[in-house]
Amino acid sequence: MASTLPTNPSLDRLRDDARRLQRAVRAADPEAIGTVRQYHPRPDIALAGKQFALHDAQLTVARRYGFTGWATLVHYLELAAALSTDPSAVNEAALDSADRFCALTSLRYDENDAPPRWQAAADLLAADPALVNRHVWAAAAAADPAALTRHLAARPTLATTSGGPYQWLPLMYLCYGRAPLRRTAQEVLSAARLLLDAGADPNSGYLWRGLSTPFTALTGVFGEGEQGPGRQPRHPFADQLATLLLERGAHPVDQQTLYNRMFRPDDAHLELLFAHGLADTDASPWERRLGEAMETRDQMWRRQVDWAAEHGFADRLELLARHGIDTTGATLVVSSFPTDVNARDEEGATPLHQAAWAGDLALIRRLLEVGADRSIIDTRFGSTPREWAEHAYQNEAAELLREYRETT
Incomplete structure (x- = not known):
């Protein structure tokens, strides 16, 4: 089954979880005992003795996180330590220009992903075109076949070497890069082929925050x-x-x-x-x-x-x-058109909020025509539908909501 570990898991943290559970069970805490009964495969035996054993606490913790036992959990954490990257933990201000370019252009899958970052990467490369010559990861992030050719000719093993701000393989920077560099499809595919021909693994990847x-x-x-x-x-x-x-x-x-x-x-x-x-x-x-x-x-x-x-x-x-x-x-x-166009869902958002987030222009128009309140604020984020569209970079939706407000 799938693991349900928290982000950036560590063995020390999970050992502490097991010890806390052991102490709580020994103190007859009802919630802790309930956890053992829910996840331990033999709860009656584990809870029968005078002292709840640490190995039983560890087994309970492992099962709670989706593993069959403590040993398999520990094995996963050992693997994850070598495969994990937390892009948000990188101090971009301390990076040199080549590494900063790699960081800015890459999808990070956190709240900072947004077009201004990718434009900043493009601006950085325009101001310093030679940064692609500083290392292979910048050349890959820029999908620059000429620069990659130079790097790989000098050292072919670079195609299978991790580096750059996220300690990724070069192919990963190419695939996650989003800077608007006006590359053609031929250039991007040529860059990818250079890396693959040099031994890059098409199954390259990483574990995001250890998950x-x-x-x-x-x-x-x-x-x-x-x-x-x-x-x-x-x-x-x-x-x-x-x-x-x-x-x-x-x-x-x-x-x-x-x-x-x-x-x-x-x-x-x-x-x-x-x-x-x-x-x-x-x-x-x-x-x-x-x-x-x-x-x-x-x-x-x-x-x-x-x-x-x-x-x-x-x-x-x-x-x-x-x-x-x-x-x-x-x-x-x-899906059907809502009978109450200003009804809130479980998170306090209205149909207009959801349509704005999705960038569904036709639905936005229909909702507005029948009286959807474009000034209504959701209860989770305190934002209007237009602000939802702006946050999602649904620019056409945001403009439609803005224009509609101005002309009515």
Whole structure:
């Protein structure tokens, strides 16, 4: 099953969790005893003695986080220590220009992802074009075939060497780069081929803040995620670059990609991945490496099916079923126009907030025409629909809301 570890997990922290649980059980704390009964495979035996044993506390903690035992949890943490990156922990102010360029252009999958960062990267490169010559990671982040050729000619092993601000392989910087550098598809693909020909692993990736779903090169290419396409866009040449990676051996079961791209109805990523074996391929290198820490295929598909059904993505359900994915029990929720256009959801947002976040211009117009309140503030963030659109970099939606307000 999938791990439910907190971000940036550490063995010391989890050892402390186990000791606290042991002390609480020994003090007859009802909540702690309930935790043991919920997660320990033999709670009556574990709780029968006068002294609740540390190994029982450790087993309970491991099971609570989705592992079969303490040893497998420790093994995962040892792996994660070498594979984990927390982009937010990098002090960008202390970086030299080449590293700062790599940091600014890369999708980080945190709250700082936004077009101004990528423009700042482009401006930095324009002011200092020679920074791509300083190291291979900057050349890869810039998708600069000429600079990459020079670096790899001097030292071919650089294609398989981690470095730069996030200690990524060069291919990762290329795939996560979003600076508007006006590269052509030919230049980007040429840069990627140079790295792959020199031995770059098409299944390169890292563990974001130690969590157990890898962010791979494909993940970076396909983009998107919880913050939406304005803040976490696809690579400008996503289809071509993803196809190249898949043809060169990238595994089509990319769980983070499936998650990041499930929020919107477009299925281009699924079509491409299915064409390369997504439905019935064997275990990926990451599944073999991380084992039970990763979610199962059944869990992966159930999330896809449930989200598609709950959000009215009929075409996706049909696509999944056509490729042999079990959609049994999925009840398609057909979206309908709200009867109360100013009704709040569980987070205090209105339909107009959600339409603004999604950049759904047609729905925004319909809601406004029937009296949706464009000045209403949600109860979680204290923001108007226009501010939601602005935060998501849904510029057309923000402009529509602004203009509508001015002309009514």
